[in-house]
Amino acid sequence: MKVDVVRIQVPALPEYLSLMRMVVAGTARIDPLLDDERVDDLRVIVSEACTNAIEAVQARAEDQGVDVASSGAVVSLECRLSASRVEVVITDEAAGFDPAALDVLPAVTDPTRLRIERGLGIPLIRALSDESSIRSGPDGTMVKVALYAAAPVPPGIR
Amino acid sequence: MIELGLELSERNGWAVLAVSGEVDVATAPRLRERLVGLVGDGRTRIVVDLEKVDFIDSTGLGVLVGALKRVRTNDGDLALVCTGPRILKVFEITGLTKVFAIHRSIDEATVTG
Numbered sequence: 001m002k003v004d005v006v007r008i009q010v011p012a013l014p015e016y017l018s019l020m021r022m023v024v025a026g027t028a029r030i031d032p033l034l035d036d037e038r039v040d041d042l043r044v045i046v047s048e049a050c051t052n053a054i055e056a057v058q059a060r061a062e063d064q065g066v067d068v069a070s071s072g073a074v075v076s077l078e079c080r081l082s083a084s085r086v087e088v089v090i091t092d093e094a095a096g097f098d099p100a101a102l103d104v105l106p107a108v109t110d111p112t113r114l115r116i117e118r119g120l121g122i123p124l125i126r127a128l129s130d131e132s133s134i135r136s137g138p139d140g141t142m143v144k145v146a147l148y149a150a151a152p153v154p155p156g157i158r
Numbered sequence: 159m160i161e162l163g164l165e166l167s168e169r170n171g172w173a174v175l176a177v178s179g180e181v182d183v184a185t186a187p188r189l190r191e192r193l194v195g196l197v198g199d200g201r202t203r204i205v206v207d208l209e210k211v212d213f214i215d216s217t218g219l220g221v222l223v224g225a226l227k228r229v230r231t232n233d234g235d236l237a238l239v240c241t242g243p244r245i246l247k248v249f250e251i252t253g254l255t256k257v258f259a260i261h262r263s264i265d266e267a268t269v270t271g
Contacts, residue, residue: 014182014183014184015184017182017183017184018180018182018184021213037243037244037247040244040247043213044213044215044248047182047213047215048215048216051182051183051215051216051217054183055183119216120216120219120220120252121215121216121217123251123252124215124216124248124251124252127251128251
């Protein structure tokens with residue numbers, strides 16, 4: 001089965017986030033497996049995963065007392081296009097976090113939820129993808145998602 | 159440099175902040191700073207107009223939640239204007255449609271009170 005692979009690696013800095021979204025959206029539109037709404041879902045997913053990576057790199061740099069801009073830390077994005085799905089893998093090399101610990105947010109309607117301004121990213125990644133896995137450890141974090149191709153519309157319908 | 163447009167106007171006693179562009183970790187600090195500044199100036203009835211926002215992620219949502227909290231502790235209110243399905247979708251998935259008053263127009267957002 002044919003799989004097209006697009007890879008990009010950027011400095012782990014906020015100003016590159018928009019470029020990452022552009023790359024993934026542009027790639028997913030090459031052979032339009034996904035409709036516009038799903039391409040937008042993918043943009044949000046990539047933004048969330050890359051933001052987590054950028055912040056993890058930033059936190060590590062602060063711990064080590066180094067300047068993140070000159071640390072050479074990177075975030076990598078890989079898109080894999082096949083006939084049935086788009087897979088995206090986002091990796092960083094910063095110390096990770098425990099994905100399971102992120103499930104304990106109070107419900108958004110709980111008044112205490114207003115105290116928490118963060119932690120919506122992973123739930124968004126999970127909700128917007130058809131498959132997702134997050135592996136995180138001391139050597140870095142890998143977020144892997146898949147979105148399925150839209151079922152072809154049979155002729156005569158619509 | 160990624161552009162984030164922030165335009166302030168006035169309507170029926172509400173401060174209306176029209177945001178345009180992409181709200182993410184690169185641009186959200188500017189939005190946060192502006193909202194904190196408004197509250198600091200005693201403007202605690204705020205409408206954030208998201209009609210010209212092309213993209214928002216959880217970092218942007220976090221700034222809006224923070225601003226809502228801030229105006230409420232000052233007996234104020236914060237309302238949103240948003241009709242774009244791609245922006246509304248992230249509010250819906252995160253359950254924030256239950257937290258924010260989301261209006262279809264600035265007129266609708268500012269008639270109350």
